[in-house]
Amino acid sequence: MGSNAAMARTSATATADTPQRVLDVAERLVQTRGFNGFSYADIAEVLGITKASLHYHFPTKAELGRRLIERYESRVLEALAAIDRAEVDAREKLRRYAAIYVEVLRANRMCLCGMLASDYATLAKPVKDGVKRFFDRNEAWLVGVLDAGRKARTLRFSGAPAVVAQTLVGSLEGAMMLARSYGDVARFEAVAERLIAEL
Amino acid sequence: MGSNAAMARTSATATADTPQRVLDVAERLVQTRGFNGFSYADIAEVLGITKASLHYHFPTKAELGRRLIERYESRVLEALAAIDRAEVDAREKLRRYAAIYVEVLRANRMCLCGMLASDYATLAKPVKDGVKRFFDRNEAWLVGVLDAGRKARTLRFSGAPAVVAQTLVGSLEGAMMLARSYGDVARFEAVAERLIAEL
DNA sequence: CCGTCAACTTACCAACTAGTAGGTGACTTG
DNA sequence: CAAGTCACCTACTAGTTGGTAAGTTGACGG
Numbered sequence: 001m002g003s004n005a006a007m008a009r010t011s012a013t014a015t016a017d018t019p020q021r022v023l024d025v026a027e028r029l030v031q032t033r034g035f036n037g038f039s040y041a042d043i044a045e046v047l048g049i050t051k052a053s054l055h056y057h058f059p060t061k062a063e064l065g066r067r068l069i070e071r072y073e074s075r076v077l078e079a080l081a082a083i084d085r086a087e088v089d090a091r092e093k094l095r096r097y098a099a100i101y102v103e104v105l106r107a108n109r110m111c112l113c114g115m116l117a118s119d120y121a122t123l124a125k126p127v128k129d130g131v132k133r134f135f136d137r138n139e140a141w142l143v144g145v146l147d148a149g150r151k152a153r154t155l156r157f158s159g160a161p162a163v164v165a166q167t168l169v170g171s172l173e174g175a176m177m178l179a180r181s182y183g184d185v186a187r188f189e190a191v192a193e194r195l196i197a198e199l
Numbered sequence: 200m201g202s203n204a205a206m207a208r209t210s211a212t213a214t215a216d217t218p219q220r221v222l223d224v225a226e227r228l229v230q231t232r233g234f235n236g237f238s239y240a241d242i243a244e245v246l247g248i249t250k251a252s253l254h255y256h257f258p259t260k261a262e263l264g265r266r267l268i269e270r271y272e273s274r275v276l277e278a279l280a281a282i283d284r285a286e287v288d289a290r291e292k293l294r295r296y297a298a299i300y301v302e303v304l305r306a307n308r309m310c311l312c313g314m315l316a317s318d319y320a321t322l323a324k325p326v327k328d329g330v331k332r333f334f335d336r337n338e339a340w341l342v343g344v345l346d347a348g349r350k351a352r353t354l355r356f357s358g359a360p361a362v363v364a365q366t367l368v369g370s371l372e373g374a375m376m377l378a379r380s381y382g383d384v385a386r387f388e389a390v391a392e393r394l395i396a397e398l
Numbered sequence: 399c400c401g402t403c404a405a406c407t408t409a410c411c412a413a414c415t416a417g418t419a420g421g422t423g424a425c426t427t428g
Numbered sequence: 429c430a431a432g433t434c435a436c437c438t439a440c441t442a443g444t445t446g447g448t449a450a451g452t453t454g455a456c457g458g
Contacts, residue, residue, distance in 0.1 A: 018435080037321045039415060053436050055417060110317070115223040117376045118309070118317035122236045131380055159393055167374070167390045171366065174373020177316045178365070181330055193367045194358055197396055217405080238445060252406055254447060 005082055010034070019057045027068055031109035035065060035119040035127075041125070062124035071132035072112045073137065080141045090149025091196065094168075098192040103173050105185050114173040139165040146199075154164070155199045164199070171195055216255025217233050218256045220246055226267055228307035234264060234318040234326075244324040261323035264315070268329035271311045272336065279340045290395060293367070296341070300371050313372040330339070338364040345398075354398045363398070369396055 027047045029038035040051045040061070058064040083096045105113060113134040120128060142165035149155030157164050172192060179188035223243045228237035239250045239260070257263040282295045303310060312333040319327060341364035348354030356363050371391060378387035 032234060032320045034233065034318055034321070036233060037318065040417085041378035041414075049435095050437060051416085052418080052438080056435065059417085061416065103397050108213060108360070114376070115317060117380045119233055119236065119379050121231045122233070128380070134381070135377060163393055166386075167370065167393055170374035170377045170390055171370035171394075173376060174302060174313075174371070176367070177313070177372060177376075178334060178369045181316045181319050181327070181334070186217070186364060189245070190362050191369055194362055194366055195370075197357070239447085240444075249407060250446085251408080253446080255405065258447085260446065 014129070018053075019049075022054060022057055022064075023068060023071055026064055027072065027112060028109065030065075030115055031104070031112050032070060034115050035061075036122055060176075062127055065123065065127040066130055068112065069116070069127065069134060073130070073134050076121070076134070077137060077141075082139075083087055089154045090152065091154055093145045093149075094142075094196045094199070095143075097168075098172060098196065101176055101192065102185065102189060105176055105179060105188055110176055110180060114176060117173070118177075122180050135169060142168055149199070157191050157199045168195060207381065212263065217246075217248070217252075221253060222261075222267060222270055225263055226271065226311060229264075229267060229314055230303070230311050231378060233314050234260075235321060263328055264322065264326040265329055266334060267311065268315070268326065272329070272333050275333070276336060277290075288353045289344050290353055290398070291397045292344045292348075293341075296344075296367075297371060297395065300391065301388060302374055302385065304375055304387055307379075309374060309375060310378060313375060316372070317376075334368060337368050342369055348398070356373070358397045367394060371398075387389055 022043060025043045029042060040054050043053055044051045058067065073170070079100055081099070083093050086093075086096075088096070089181055101111065113131050116123065116127065116131045117135075120131065123131070139162065143161045146155060146157070146161040150157070152162070172195070175188050175191040179185060179191075221242060224242045225237070228241060237254050243250045243253055243397065273368050278299055279296070285295075287293075287295075302309065311354050312330050315322065315326065315330045316334075319330065322330070338361065342360045345356070345360040346353060347362055349356070349360070371394070374390040378384060378390075
């Protein structure tokens with residue numbers, strides 16, 4: 001266990017990967033306040049570093065936004081893959097999908113891309129594209145679950161699976177937004193439960 | 200047709216009610232860019248007046264926000280009253296309710312309070328209260344329609360009308376948010392249609 | 399014709415915005 | 429051990445933010 005190439009960079013400065021910590025703080029700020037509701041100074045203060053140091057790792061705010069989506073998307077996609085590995089029925093998969101939203105809401109946060117969707121008009125092109133990609137991936141996964149559930153006769157719904165998937169994503173995002181305003185997670189859970197029960 | 204008290208203020212300066220024009224511009228800015236996505240300078244530039252003049256009519260941005268909701272809410276409530284006066288069946292009322300959202304979306308805007316809901320954490324208390332009140336009123340109207348529809352057997356749904364109303368408001372708001380990101384009004388219409396068809 | 403008042407204006411302000419230039423010390427590598 | 433590189437720093441910029449103080453203008457009533 002000498003100098004393994006994979007575990008370098010763990011120097012004496014106890015710097016536990018600054019870029020990751022920056023993303024952690026920025027993510028929380030976007031999820032609670034929106035992309036125009038925080039500044040580099042806010043992040044710097046929390047981490048006890050300077051704004052200039054932030055710009056070293058993330059030259060522009062747009063680039064920070066892009067990286068934020070990138071990481072968030074891969075985490076969510078991983079969670080969806082984990083649901084698939086569990087090999088439960090389609091309805092249970094949808095319940096677990098909704099449970100992801102519940103967890104976020106419990107942490108007093110919104111979906112990162114839901115927030116960015118409402119700031120959409122003010123975002124740089126690469127960030128906009130990232131937001132759309134995130135929702136495309138979510139819908140594609142849902143279409144897979146819906147198709148399988150329909151075939152296995154564990155789900156029953158009218159219309160194209162794509163429209164149902166779009167309804168689900170939109171409804172969960174919207175319900176989340178309202179539930180936070182009321183500070184009421186149960187409100188979200190009731191709506192999510194009903195949406196899934198109707199299938 | 201002398202000096203009628205009701206038509207005063209139409210002076211030679213052709214000033215067609217500045218506060219209303221300020222609200223018009225600010226409303227559009229909130230509906231497209233969010234509450235933290237515009238400034239007094241933006242409004243001043245469009246209207247060709249100074250920031251200071253804006254502060255004369257709306258001392259603080261929070262006060263502007265409050266007045267914005269106040270006017271928006273009374274307009275929407277008036278639209279709901281108009282739907283009630285038409286005395287069509289419950290399903291048609293819901294269709295007309297969704298049509299309000301479609302009109303807003305066609306104008307490349309979001310629901311004012313939907314936008315404010317996503318900026319919620321950064322808002323002053325009176326603005327927050329206004330947002331909640333708006334959604335409460337919307338849900339109360341929907342509960343009325345749902346109850347009547349269920350009684351008249353023109354609507355069929357499981358669960359409490361309150362939960363269905365919350366689902367509808369949340370789903371329409373969320374679908375709107377996503378449809379705008381994709382620049383696709385038809386996407387919203389398909390989701391709205393399906394939500395109403397399921398009742 | 400004088401005073402009042404609403405509706406503005408000019409001219410500020412301190413704080414904050416994203417972003418940059420140029421340096422410093424620690425560590426790595428030829 | 430010199431050269432480089434990494435991750436940070438101090439110090440700064442130009443522009444923007446919401447907000448204010450102190451006028452100015454023009455209409456209207458007495």
